[in-house]
Amino acid sequence: MxxxxxxxxxxxxxxxxxxxxxxxxxxxxQLWADPRQLERWWGPPTYPAxxxxxxxxxxxxxxxxxxxPEGEQPRGWWRILAVDAPNSLELEDGFADEHGEPNxxxxxxxxxLDLTExxxxxxxxxxxxxxxxxxxxxxxxxxxMEEGMTAAVNQIEDILAx
Amino acid sequence: MDGELSVSALSxxxxxxxxxxxxxxxxxxxxxxxxxxxxxxxxxxxxxLAAVLAAQTMLNEFExxxxxxxxxxTNVLATPNEGAGP
Numbered sequence: 001m002x003x004x005x006x007x008x009x010x011x012x013x014x015x016x017x018x019x020x021x022x023x024x025x026x027x028x029x030q031l032w033a034d035p036r037q038l039e040r041w042w043g044p045p046t047y048p049a050x051x052x053x054x055x056x057x058x059x060x061x062x063x064x065x066x067x068x069p070e071g072e073q074p075r076g077w078w079r080i081l082a083v084d085a086p087n088s089l090e091l092e093d094g095f096a097d098e099h100g101e102p103n104x105x106x107x108x109x110x111x112x113l114d115l116t117e118x119x120x121x122x123x124x125x126x127x128x129x130x131x132x133x134x135x136x137x138x139x140x141x142x143x144x145m146e147e148g149m150t151a152a153v154n155q156i157e158d159i160l161a162x
Numbered sequence: 163m164d165g166e167l168s169v170s171a172l173s174x175x176x177x178x179x180x181x182x183x184x185x186x187x188x189x190x191x192x193x194x195x196x197x198x199x200x201x202x203x204x205x206x207x208x209x210x211l212a213a214v215l216a217a218q219t220m221l222n223e224f225e226x227x228x229x230x231x232x233x234x235x236t237n238v239l240a241t242p243n244e245g246a247g248p
Binding site for chain 2: 003006008010011012013015017019021022023027028031037040041042044125127129132133134135137138141
């Protein structure tokens, strides 16, 4: 199971990542559709995610929080734009306020998942993430949503200040 | 990439229609990668080099995040299903 392709499109602010999985489509889909399995990989071990609400239907909402090393619990939400189980899912992923309500002033990313059966068995998983602007990408990183994302913040600020 | 170019000049160098170039420029403008200015009758486009470099750095960072996430995804696939899922 390996990542076989990564494409970044600077003009569109998108990144797509393609992974070949050795399992059937239905098994790969479970890791998105079952919140307990989703929680085991969505956040890093130092920032695990907990989904308090998970509804993969058109227009449905999922609400989650992450728990940081200091006990902080940033909240996020998904809004389902399209779903065709077990093959595809498109959603918006954004930040919520302390009551878990979406905050429109905070950045939003769009994500599309495609799971396709590979000839000879296995699944190709394609994930495309789209950002709305450079400024929002920077804010997402700066908000330190995930531990791994914060390392580049200073570097980016230096570039933009340059 | 530095300096300003007119939409007409871009349209000539890329053999694209004026409207097509304008459409691309609008996308890049929304993303913050270029800015547009008017100079008389000309529409000028400036590449925001810092924003382009920052966008590249940030996409690389998100790539690292997703690679780590996919590592965890494949680890979950490799272990027995402990969840009480469907």
